[in-house]
Amino acid sequence: MKKERRKFKFSPLGIYAILAYSFLYLPLVVVIVFSFSPTKSIVGFSGFTTRWYIKLFNDEALIAALIHSLQVSLTAVSIAVVVGTSGAFFLVRANFPGKQLFRSLSQLPLILPGIILGIALLILFMNLGFELSMFSILMGHVCFTTPVIMFQVASRLQRLPRSFEYAAKDLGATPVKTFWYVTLPMIRTAIIGGALLAFTMSFDEIIITYFLTGTWTTLPVFIYGMMRFGLSPQVFAISTVVLTFAVVLIVLMAKFTAVRGEL
Amino acid sequence: MFDKPRAYIMGIPIIFWLLTIIITPVILMLIMSFRQKVGYDISNILTLSNYLEILKKPSYVKILLRSFRIALIASTLAIFASYPLAYYISRKIRKGRHLLFMLIIAPLWISYLVRIIAWRAILGNKGLINSTLMALGLIKEPLSFLLYNQFAVAITLTYISIPFVFIPLYTALEKIPVNLIDAARDLGANEFHTFINVILPLCIPGLLTGFMLAFIISLGDYIIPMQLGGTGGMMLGNIIWSQFGFAFNWPLGAALGFILFSIAAVILAITQKFGSREGMLYE
Numbered sequence: 001m002k003k004e005r006r007k008f009k010f011s012p013l014g015i016y017a018i019l020a021y022s023f024l025y026l027p028l029v030v031v032i033v034f035s036f037s038p039t040k041s042i043v044g045f046s047g048f049t050t051r052w053y054i055k056l057f058n059d060e061a062l063i064a065a066l067i068h069s070l071q072v073s074l075t076a077v078s079i080a081v082v083v084g085t086s087g088a089f090f091l092v093r094a095n096f097p098g099k100q101l102f103r104s105l106s107q108l109p110l111i112l113p114g115i116i117l118g119i120a121l122l123i124l125f126m127n128l129g130f131e132l133s134m135f136s137i138l139m140g141h142v143c144f145t146t147p148v149i150m151f152q153v154a155s156r157l158q159r160l161p162r163s164f165e166y167a168a169k170d171l172g173a174t175p176v177k178t179f180w181y182v183t184l185p186m187i188r189t190a191i192i193g194g195a196l197l198a199f200t201m202s203f204d205e206i207i208i209t210y211f212l213t214g215t216w217t218t219l220p221v222f223i224y225g226m227m228r229f230g231l232s233p234q235v236f237a238i239s240t241v242v243l244t245f246a247v248v249l250i251v252l253m254a255k256f257t258a259v260r261g262e263l
Numbered sequence: 264m265f266d267k268p269r270a271y272i273m274g275i276p277i278i279f280w281l282l283t284i285i286i287t288p289v290i291l292m293l294i295m296s297f298r299q300k301v302g303y304d305i306s307n308i309l310t311l312s313n314y315l316e317i318l319k320k321p322s323y324v325k326i327l328l329r330s331f332r333i334a335l336i337a338s339t340l341a342i343f344a345s346y347p348l349a350y351y352i353s354r355k356i357r358k359g360r361h362l363l364f365m366l367i368i369a370p371l372w373i374s375y376l377v378r379i380i381a382w383r384a385i386l387g388n389k390g391l392i393n394s395t396l397m398a399l400g401l402i403k404e405p406l407s408f409l410l411y412n413q414f415a416v417a418i419t420l421t422y423i424s425i426p427f428v429f430i431p432l433y434t435a436l437e438k439i440p441v442n443l444i445d446a447a448r449d450l451g452a453n454e455f456h457t458f459i460n461v462i463l464p465l466c467i468p469g470l471l472t473g474f475m476l477a478f479i480i481s482l483g484d485y486i487i488p489m490q491l492g493g494t495g496g497m498m499l500g501n502i503i504w505s506q507f508g509f510a511f512n513w514p515l516g517a518a519l520g521f522i523l524f525s526i527a528a529v530i531l532a533i534t535q536k537f538g539s540r541e542g543m544l545y546e
Contacts, residue, residue: 013351020348024370024425027381030391034384087277094270104535105281111476112527113483115500119507119520120288123295126513143284150277175269197372204374207486211507220376227490231383239377246373253372254365 076141084149114207132214152194193256411493435469
């Protein structure tokens with residue numbers, strides 16, 4: 001035990017690890033520190049103020065953007081839970097030709113650069129003659145939240161033994177009852193974890209959303225607009241709020257998806 | 264519980280999703296890339312002229328090459344930054360390993376925009392580095408070369424890529440059976456030789472997957488170059504964006520988008536063949 005502790009202190013890899021974690025987290029600390037700085041410019045952290053936070057609460061456009069973001073994310077995730085979960089059953093339980101292709105295509109929204117989906121959806125809406133509105137943004141979000149939930153649930157489903165379901169069936173349960181009382185409780189945490197992950201991604205999303213935004217904006221697009229006039233203390237304050245919210249969601253998510261590799 | 268026919272019914276929503284908001288938009292983008300801007304209108308005649316225009320314009324080729332270079336630098340840096348860390352956590356740490364793992368990938372879900380703001384706050388004229396150096400009296404004028412160039416873009420893309428790279432590397436390292444390493448040790452290899460001859464070769468699929476993911480993410484980004492790149496740091500994503508914005512040349516933008524799509528598709532196909540599947544995010 002003693003030897004191990006000493007090893008941690010002196011090994012070059014251990015020192016490197018400390019530096020690497022600092023590299024990952026220091027930038028976020030900078031944002032938080034600047035948000036409490038009383039001076040308008042970001043130089044100097046003389047003193048402490050919560051003035052910028054109070055200003056945020058009085059910014060009606062910002063509050064509206066926040067509400068829009070919550071509306072889009074909650075709706076998108078609700079749709080994605082239904083489409084993704086049923087999709088997971090399809091992926092795991094059905095056999096069909098082209099299954100590998102189906103799997104690869106469904107993964108596209110997660111691994112393609114967001115800009116491609118952004119322009120492709122923009123062209124779709126133009127072809128359909130739709131105005132850019134909440135609906136276009138919502139579709140953009142359904143696009144990438146669905147596979148998040150589908151693959152989370154699918155990987156859980158793959159590991160589930162079928163015996164419980166067969167037992168339920170043998171005991172006379174209808175398919176609906178079997179699903180409700182047997183299967184669903186076993187995949188519930190995967191659905192919740194996937195939904196939280198999808199919500200976090202959706203709430204932050206800007207790359208696709210930026211292409212699909214008309215006058216109706218979400219919070220990240222609104223913050224992006226604020227940044228055009230330089231980094232004001234309000235930008236740091238709202239960033240800190242977003243950061244805190246994200247941390248809460250991540251902690252919740254970690255509780256539900258404790259299995260590594262499912263992330 | 265779902266027998267075969269029911270499982271097929273379960274597929275209806277997802278197939279609908281796939282057709283309407285993935286496949287159709289991409290096909291429409293492809294068609295758009297063959298159309299042409301005529302005045303304020305878009306003609307319906309399909310030609311290759313947009314692709315030819317891209318090839319003929321030296322400025323586009325230059326930006327395309329620059330995007331490749333920046334993405335290459337960012338993904339290489341991300342690999343070099345993540346690998347020792349993955350090695351350390353997977354091989355040297357026993358307690359709290361999961362927490363350390365989570366701490367590295369958590370930034371993935373901490374707002375992308377906030378992380379960009381953070382780097383602007385560090386590199387800017389009134390930012391952390393400049394204000395610290397000025398307070399220490401080391402410089403009189405802020406160092407303006409920190410922000411609005413390729414360096415700033417590359418470092419931020421590296422920062423964004425690290426969690427993506429870390430996951431497949433860590434998975435690859437964790438999978439290596441301990442008895443393989445014990446065997447190498449028993450045969451007289453020291454830690455360095457074990458690493459070079461046993462551990463590193465077994466990590467190659469994971470390294471490839473991590474590298475490719477970081478490369479694709481970096482190549483297609485447009486917000487980071489917009490915020491930190493200035494004119495000298497413009498990337499492919501920026502010229503795509505401007506075609507849909509003030510340049511208002513959607514067909515040309517769609518052609519550029521389709522080029523990016525094709526590059527990404529080729530890279531993903533290579534990764535699927537040679538890379539590790541387990542480490543792919545969400546897989």
